[in-house]
Amino acid sequence: MRGVLSLLGLVVVVSVIFTSCLNNEAGVNEFEEQWRKDTTAIGIxxxxxxxxxxxxVTGVYFEIVQQGAGFPPKASSQVRFGYKVSVLGNTSVVDQSTETLQSMQELVPGVQVGLSLLTPGSKAILYIPSGYAYGGANLPGIPSNSNLKFEVELKSVTKTAAEASQLGADTVALDQHLTTNAIENVVKDPSGLRYVITQAGAGPNATLYNKVKLNYTGKILSSGTVFFTGNNAPSPTFDSRVINYIYAFQAGLTKMNAGTKATLYVPSVLGFGNQSVTGAGGVNIPANSNLLYEIELVEIVK
Structure with a gap:
């Protein structure tokens, strides 16, 4: 088979087409019309x-065949995976590889979406609308506007030495903060998250793929500066699945059931990492900031 690189060579072209379509009204209308056709066909x-x-919410469907463990890849991650590609409704395999190592940014948008919803060790089948695959490009074995079936096994997500070092420094700082402030009943998660359950809930714990309603306040741990207060819930533009949130929320929410309130002490690696982020009201969250979240899991929607 040709291997993933032959298909990925068109990613830049596809991205340019994708971006240009979304930068003009006619292009947006054309993309949305094709997207409706695609998602209807995939749904059927x-x-x-x-x-x-x-x-x-992108219209990418994903079927979990085997669920792994750990955290899903970020947009900047390198991933090791095996895959098999076919046009939806056609059993002929267009391309396959038992293992390849790629940057997430090198992959077509639909594969990026799908892999970002998987943890290492997971096997899944992605059903990708043409606009999130190769769009109007006509490839050998993949006619223009083809929806794809992408069978994938996410074998690993590469962690850098810098991330490991930063996590070590973060957890030392968190533990010092907890000791200095005499905070009790702290649970130390293997991920590096520290948390305190402040109100018990009831029922089963949330899973990675549950949709949830949340109330929460986020603060920079070192200064106590609030950068967000509000809530999140499923909407047409955001699924609010546990796996859609930062790593710390994924680790924390899966230890919580409906009605639970908790305080999360978050190492920067499980928060916004080495990126400087602007919070609500223009509050700057410096790179490598440890965070504190007061969070309530209001409801597990489904």
């Missing part, structure tokens, strides 16, 4: 074949 295929798949 899913229902007709009794496939237990979840739908992302």
């Amino acid at each position: 295929h899913i229902r007709t074949n009794g496939i237990q798949a979840l739908k992302d």
Whole structure:
């Protein structure tokens, strides 16, 4: 087979087309019309074949065959994965590889979306609308505007030495803060997260793929500066699945059930990492900032 690189060579072209479509009204209308056709066709295929798949807001469907563990890749991650590609409704394999190492940014948008919803060790089948694959490009074995079936095994997400070093420094700083402030009943998660349950809830804990309603306040740990206060819930533009949130929320929310309140002490690596971020009201969150979140899991929607 040609291997993933032959397909990924068109990513830049596809990205340019994708961006240009979204930068003009006619292009947006054309993209949305094709997207509606694609997602309708994929939805019919899913229902007709009794496939237990979840739908992302992008229109990418994903069927979890085997769930792994750990954290999903970020946009900047390098990922090691195996894959098999076919046009939806056609059993012929267009391309496959038992293992390849790629940057997430080198992958077509639909594969980026799908992999960002998987943890290492996961196996899944992605159903990708053409606009998030190769769009109007006509490739050998992939006609223009083809929806794709992408069978994937995410074998690993590369962690850098810098991230490991930063996590070590972060957890030392967190533990010093907890000791200095005599904070009790702290649970130390293997991920590096520290948390305190301040109000018990009831029922089963949230899973990575549950949609949730949350109330929370975020603060910079070192200064106590509030950078967000508010809530999140599923909407047409945001699924609010646990796996859609920062790593610290993924680790914390899966230890919580509906009605639980907790304080999360977050190492920067599980927060915004080495990126400087602007919070609500223009508050600057410096790179490598440890964070504190007061969070309430209001409801597990489904």
